[in-house]
Amino acid sequence: MHILISGAGIAGLAAARELGARGHDVTVVEHAHHLRLEGTPVDIRGDAIGAVDRMGLLARIREQRLRMSESSCFVDGDGVPVGRVPVADTSGADEDADIEILREDLVLTLADALPDTVTIRFADAVRSLTDDDGSDNGSDGGGVHVCFDSGRTGRYDLVVGADGQHSGVRELVFGPEKEYLRHLGVHFALVDLPGDTWSGGVNMIHNVPGRLAGVFRYKDRTVAVFQFRSGPLDHDHRDTDARKRIVLDAFAGVTSWRIPLLLDAVRAAPTLYVDSASQIRLPSWHRGRVVLVGDAGYCPAFLSGRGTSLALTGARFLAEELERNGDDHTTAFERYEARQRPYVTSAQASAEAGRDRLLPATRADLAARDAGLRAAAGRPLAVRSSS
Ligand SMILES: Cc1cc2nc3c(=O)[nH]c(=O)nc-3n(C[C@H](O)[C@H](O)[C@H](O)COP(=O)(O)OP(=O)(O)OC[C@H]3O[C@@H](n4cnc5c(N)ncnc54)[C@H](O)[C@@H]3O)c2cc1C
Structure with a gap:
């Protein structure tokens, strides 16, 4: 599939790694001019450790472990x-x-692990998107027509919103942030x-x-x-x-x-x-061919110490379910949500x-x-x- 990911943070890079490794043709669009490396150390906890292990990155991540x-x-x-x-x-x-790791080290580790099937485009962002069945433009099946700030356009089988707590994709597809924040x-x-x-x-x-x-x-x-x-x-x-x-x-x-x-x-x-x-609290993280991963869908707030772990498990579950369910993205999205939701509920409950x-x-x-x-x-x- 041709998949667009908005955001090259932890969730976007992890999703790109996982989807690209499964043979999907992935474009990541990041509104900054470069990878954003700021931030204090972040934590990889619980089942997120298993997620990075299955990505083949655990040894490298452990090498960079901090003991702050x-x-x-x-x-x-x-x-x-x-x-x-x-x-x-x-x-x-x-x-x-x-595992406590500098955010910068995790971002660079994920970016280094991207397969050739992934392209990152910096200094651009999704401006609008239309999820359609293809009848209007004569294409065979459904897809998402995307217009970017740069003036480019593209058509994708799926769009992943991984653009953080203030997600632009969420705003376009699910409505204003204040309704979910x-x-x-x-x-x-x-x-x-x-x-x-x-x-x-x-x-x-x-x-x-x-x-x-x-x-x-x-x-x-x-x-x-x-x-x-x-x-x-x-x-x-x-x-x-x-x-x-x-x-x-x-x-x-x-x-x-x-x-x-x-x-x-x-x-x-x-x-x-x-x-x-x-926190971002949405009843569902997918609509049509658009799905949210990481803080965009379920930010637990830094006070929980679990945002990075959720981004990693979410990326992993999404890619696994798309692999299992082939072209049936609706079932894949539902199963991704079912697997990820308990982690999100627990993380959000811990923040206060x-x-x-x-x-x-x-x-x-x-x-x-x-x-x-x-x-x-x-x-x-x-x-x-x-x-
Ligand atoms: C610069 C920065 C510093 C951070 N520092 C900390 C910290 O010190 N402690 C902590 O616990 N958490 C921090 N976080 C948040 C933490 O990284 C996330 O909570 C967690 O890792 C989940 O990652 P995420 O990929 O969902 O979101 P993020 O890591 O926030 O990544 C989102 C990415 O999307 C990009 N983006 C945003 N809007 C758009 C758009 N419209 N179009 C395209 N791209 C877009 C952002 O530039 C960013 O690269 C920081 C995030 C950022 C971006």
Whole structure:
């Protein structure tokens, strides 16, 4: 089949790998000018480990495994550790069933594994699509006629929307995002910090009620992470100054730990990544010849720590079901959904517990969380930050 995938993130690349490996002719269209390599480490958990194993990528992924959680801790306002941060464990995962990997490494691993049957076209996006039975244009069977931003057009047997939480394909086929988006009351921001002077080998997170700021070092990058509770924020995603203002306003007046320095880094940064912790909840992930995979269909929010795993299992199940069901894409889509839905339900249910553990809302909640961390440690932590 001739298959179009919108989005070259984890879900899009994994789906391209899996569909291309089964002999389909796959075009991936990515609206950025290159693969997007930003992001903190992501987790591959549970059955997603089996999915990458069956893709033949597990050994390479294991080689690139990080152990950030083991070198992370919460610190108080003076930089004194109050408890270990099992960052990958915010929803209670078993460490043995969890591989932490830099998002960039996973993206590049998947991209390197693409077969010759896959082409990626950057700086383009689906503008409109029409799913038809072919009678209008004299073709033999059904297909999806697609117009792209670049002015190109194409006809595909299937279209896979793998274009993330703010999916353009979903908007075109299923309607406006607001109908499916469930905001979890948290925003997050990432900004690259210059040099390696920040963390001294220890990744640190400091909370004030309803907010956290952290510094993480991996490979040759140091990144500041901000998370804060807030209702939906209306801003232009392309406006860097507007994104900076959101972070600066959220932390205005906070002077503990290194937060003033981190806010200076926000002011000076050429760019930063800001988004909400939101879930996408759709009753069905397919319509006609169009199907959604990954955050586009069922974003669980980063607080669940499971978005990447869902993207990987989803890509795998979709390709397997299309292989099993031949030309019957409707049955294949239904079976893909039936296999994937339990993972999505569980991941989405776990996100709020992750939020309450990472972002206690009040001073009392924060004190209780920290007391629990101290008790779990069983003794004062030896690690001292250099703030
Ligand atoms: C730059 C970036 C940084 C991230 N950082 C983190 C992080 O630090 N921690 C974390 O837990 N998760 C992060 N994520 C999200 C995480 O990658 C996903 O939750 C998860 O891996 C599921 O992947 P996905 O492929 O469904 O979505 P994504 O990884 O978001 O990939 C979607 C892809 O689609 C592209 N795209 C978007 N709209 C269009 C369009 N209209 N047409 C064509 N292409 C489009 C995007 O550029 C992107 O390449 C990040 C995502 C991105 C894009």
